[in-house]
Amino acid sequence: xxxxxxxxxxxxxxxxxxxxxxxxxxxxxxxxxxxxxxxxxxxxxxxxxxxxxxxxxxxxxxxxxxxxxxxxxxxxxxxxxxxxxxxxxxxxxxxxxxxxxxxxxxxxxxxxxxxxxxxxxxxxxxxxxxxxxxxxxxxxxxxxxxxxxxxxxxxxxxxxxxxxxxxxxxxxxxxxxxxxxxxxxxxxxxxxxxxxxxxxxxxxxxxxxxxxxxxxxxxxxxxxxxxxxxxxxxxxxxxxxxxxxxxxxxxxxxxxxxxxxxxxxxxxxxxxxxxxxxxxxxxxxxxxxxxxxxxxxxxxxxxxxxxx
Amino acid sequence: xxxxxxxxxxxxxxxxxxxxxxxxxxxxxxxxxxxxxxxxxxxxxxxxxxxxxxxxxxxxxxxxxxxxxxxxxxxxxxxxxxxxxxxxxxxxxxxxxxxxxxxxxxxxxxxxxxxxxxxxxxxxxxxxxxxxxxxxxxxxxxxxxxxxxxxxxxxxxxxxxxxxxxxxxxxxxxxxxxxxxxxxxxxxxxxxxxxxxxxxxxxxxxxxxxxxxxxxxxxxxxxxxxxxxxxxxxxxxxxxxxxxxxxxxx
Numbered sequence: 273x274x275x276x277x278x279x280x281x282x283x284x285x286x287x288x289x290x291x292x293x294x295x296x297x298x299x300x301x302x303x304x305x306x307x308x309x310x311x312x313x314x315x316x317x318x319x320x321x322x323x324x325x326x327x328x329x330x331x332x333x334x335x336x337x338x339x340x341x342x343x344x345x346x347x348x349x350x351x352x353x354x355x356x357x358x359x360x361x362x363x364x365x366x367x368x369x370x371x372x373x374x375x376x377x378x379x380x381x382x383x384x385x386x387x388x389x390x391x392x393x394x395x396x397x398x399x400x401x402x403x404x405x406x407x408x409x410x411x412x413x414x415x416x417x418x419x420x421x422x423x424x425x426x427x428x429x430x431x432x433x434x435x436x437x438x439x440x441x442x443x444x445x446x447x448x449x450x451x452x453x454x455x456x457x458x459x460x461x462x463x464x465x466x467x468x469x470x471x472x473x474x475x476x477x478x479x480x481x482x483x484x485x486x487x488x489x490x491x492x493x494x495x496x497x498x499x500x501x502x503x504x505x506x507x508x509x510x511x512x513x514x515x516x517x518x519x520x521x522x523x524x525x526x527x528x529x530x531x532x533x534x535x536x537x538x539x540x541x542x543x544x545x546x547x548x549x550x551x552x553x554x555x556x557x558x559x560x561x562x563x564x565x566x567x568x569x570x571x572x573x574x575x576x577x578x579x580x
Numbered sequence: 581x582x583x584x585x586x587x588x589x590x591x592x593x594x595x596x597x598x599x600x601x602x603x604x605x606x607x608x609x610x611x612x613x614x615x616x617x618x619x620x621x622x623x624x625x626x627x628x629x630x631x632x633x634x635x636x637x638x639x640x641x642x643x644x645x646x647x648x649x650x651x652x653x654x655x656x657x658x659x660x661x662x663x664x665x666x667x668x669x670x671x672x673x674x675x676x677x678x679x680x681x682x683x684x685x686x687x688x689x690x691x692x693x694x695x696x697x698x699x700x701x702x703x704x705x706x707x708x709x710x711x712x713x714x715x716x717x718x719x720x721x722x723x724x725x726x727x728x729x730x731x732x733x734x735x736x737x738x739x740x741x742x743x744x745x746x747x748x749x750x751x752x753x754x755x756x757x758x759x760x761x762x763x764x765x766x767x768x769x770x771x772x773x774x775x776x777x778x779x780x781x782x783x784x785x786x787x788x789x790x791x792x793x794x795x796x797x798x799x800x801x802x803x804x805x806x807x808x809x810x811x812x813x814x815x816x817x818x819x820x821x822x823x824x825x826x827x828x829x830x
Contacts, residue, residue, distance in 0.1 A: 442693075444685060447678075447682065447685065448686060450671070450673075451674075451686075454671040455670075455671055455672075457633070458665070460652075461631065461662075461663060461669075462657060462687050462732065462736060463658045464682075465654045466654065
């Protein structure tokens, strides 16, 4: 049943560009990008239990690494890979520096990194264009073709992320990360090298985001610091994962899909207050659905109705 | 025979407090040794120093011919030292089987999760928890959780096991079962250091007892010798009682 659903979803996603208009395609590309962000955050936040707010740092870093490479003549696809690698190397160094912090301390440390990077990018005008932002080379392709090219590229990245997530989930690494989440001291005592495990999770949570950042730069053709180092880029994936179900493979994707629909609805209907409504949504989510939608036993409702 | 564990002048300070003061002793293979002392004597600190949770400020710890006093906990546990915690520390959201499999996978180096689970089941049978293998660890009673701790430590395939008050809070029947288990472990060739407040356990299970008081080793020897040592009586019951005992004896 589950396999069938997943297969149908996959086929649906593959054929969607054949009939969808550009608005639909753009929206679903965004949805897939969100899925990549939430799947990535799930490595460090969901499996390992470390409340990371570093997603914006990785995204912005990837975006600028990709954009600068492309402006220096690197082909687009290679620039995306460079974006991913730069974010991964940065995450490894950052992880070794701040992953010994726990709980709120870790959250705050990871949060300020994006602000620091934004300031650096703002001031390093020679390389990054500063507050003026960067314009990327425009693809000489038909608009419809471009939309589909980006759609399928993003889709490929999402598939890679899902494969990585399910691989980690079923192997030694995922098992060790779950141990760390539940009791880090005990995990250390039973022979888990917690430093290496946590850093691996952090790098995994960065590499696909960096790639997505570089992709985003090529997709929208123009980036500026406030856009790609936006704090909301760190917050949204967390909401999506919590909305779906933390520490699972499907949860983050489900969360991302629902979140995008909610966001689009809220944004359309509360133009001046959409961030506020989003905030209320987050509060309700934490209060009423602490374990996410996938943890809700829907069969219970059916059963209750039947017994009455 | 070469000692399996050797402490030489091990000292550990916490700020102005000396939790361990120049402690030296040997543990021989297959030995069951009791470590006793009043609350705050430094017993748990000793376990934490041996397992690498704290580094000693001075002194040497040798395990199986290797210096271990500067290693991290995960590498010490891979060398073959396992411990149980005074406050039991399961992975609450995992099943009992997964808890034990974690020990087999990471410390004992099982090749895959599947083979780790097979080993884990054997250890669960040994401690008598096989029927609860699939229930979550958080659902266990205290006695079962202590047995789970034991199974988890066993799965790590240790040469030396440090048992930190595994019997605290158990009723007499459960204590007898636990004693039976501990003797079974020793028969498997594992050296055991038991931290214990229950004198019944110490007297019946240990060949040798080490007594700590204010971080210093104040006595060492057979259980009966230690129990009649005036310094030990003084540490537990105060100097007046010790003097009274002495005059009664005269």
